Amino acid sequence: MENGGRRARIVSISSGKGGVGKSNVAVNLAVRLSAMGRKVILLDADLGTANADVLCNLTPKATLAHVVAGRCGLRDVLMDAPGGFKLVPGASGLANMAALSEFERARLVQQMQELEAQSDLLLVDTGAGVSPNVLCFAAAADQQLVITSPEPTAVTDAYALIKTLVRQQPQADVRILVNMVRDAVEGRAVFDRISAVSQRFLALRPKFAGHVPHDARVVMAVRRRRPFVLDSPHCEASQCIGQLAHRMDRHAAEPRGEGLIRRVAVWLAG
Ligand SMILES: Nc1ncnc2c1ncn2[C@@H]1O[C@H](COP(=O)(O)OP(=O)(O)OP(=O)(O)O)[C@@H](O)[C@H]1O
Numbered sequence: 001m002e003n004g005g006r007r008a009r010i011v012s013i014s015s016g017k018g019g020v021g022k023s024n025v026a027v028n029l030a031v032r033l034s035a036m037g038r039k040v041i042l043l044d045a046d047l048g049t050a051n052a053d054v055l056c057n058l059t060p061k062a063t064l065a066h067v068v069a070g071r072c073g074l075r076d077v078l079m080d081a082p083g084g085f086k087l088v089p090g091a092s093g094l095a096n097m098a099a100l101s102e103f104e105r106a107r108l109v110q111q112m113q114e115l116e117a118q119s120d121l122l123l124v125d126t127g128a129g130v131s132p133n134v135l136c137f138a139a140a141a142d143q144q145l146v147i148t149s150p151e152p153t154a155v156t157d158a159y160a161l162i163k164t165l166v167r168q169q170p171q172a173d174v175r176i177l178v179n180m181v182r183d184a185v186e187g188r189a190v191f192d193r194i195s196a197v198s199q200r201f202l203a204l205r206p207k208f209a210g211h212v213p214h215d216a217r218v219v220m221a222v223r224r225r226r227p228f229v230l231d232s233p234h235c236e237a238s239q240c241i242g243q244l245a246h247r248m249d250r251h252a253a254e255p256r257g258e259g260l261i262r263r264v265a266v267w268l269a270g
């Protein structure tokens with residue numbers, strides 16, 4: 001799946017608080033973007049509680065842990081996932097993965113270049129919080145998608161994450177997706193709150209990536225271990241993911257800034 005030398009756009013998917021829907025958004029976006037004809041790779045880089053493989057009902061033989069340990073390359077652990085995207089399964093339950101050494105992080109970023117060359121879009125589920133691992137993956141990305149729910153604790157933690165991201169990378173392209181909302185109005189209101197504080201205290205104008213409603217179909221699909229856009233393609237949540245995929249696809253056609261290694265080098269130096 002070489003893409004003729006074009007470089008993929010890398011989008012990190014993060015959150016301040018855990019459990020707000022990162023992995024579901026990542027997997028379902030990957031499915032939708034693949035359906036639109038894009039070569040998509042999802043890197044499950046949540047090094048504590050990776051579970052994109054579970055959402056896709058896959059049983060990986062090798063994971064990111066093997067790659068980090070230097071036992072194989074990323075190419076060797078790529079799996080065919082439902083809907084046609086490729087998954088790099090994450091490593092769950094390995095305490096030593098939770099905090100990579102600088103050497104391991106640098107090696108992983110090197111390997112990400114290989115994935116980038118093979119795809120049109122590289123999505124990275126970073127896990128929650130503001131650990132150095134998360135910040136490293138966000139620094140490697142062209143675009144940082146921050147997910148929150150409307151819960152006040154999730155909103156506060158999302159702002160804390162954005163603050164840390166922007167401190168590391170003043171040029172960060174931060175986009176906010178509000179998941180598990182009652183309706184579009186609530187999603188917009190949550191975004192407006194975070195945006196107002198970001199503008200006031202960080203001089204940052206984050207972009208609105210949209211909302212995904214709280215939808216019982218999502219919960220059902222998770223239980224069935226099927227991406228909800230395949231399990232219930234017409235439910236409200238699937239429609240919202242479809243809209244996000246279309247917007248991302250448009251952006252993917254835009255020219256890119258500096259390269260991956262340069263961005264991360266700046267981050268490592270800073
Ligand atoms: N739009 C939604 N509607 C209903 N339930 C949802 C929605 N999004 C997520 N959920 C519920 O929240 C749970 C957690 O979602 P998910 O695993 O995607 O979150 P996460 O941010 O990746 O969590 P973690 O921080 O543990 O990695 C899901 O199993 C599902 O039950």
Ligand SMILES: [Mg+2]
Pocket residue numbers: 022023024046049050051125127
């Ligand atoms: Mg997750």
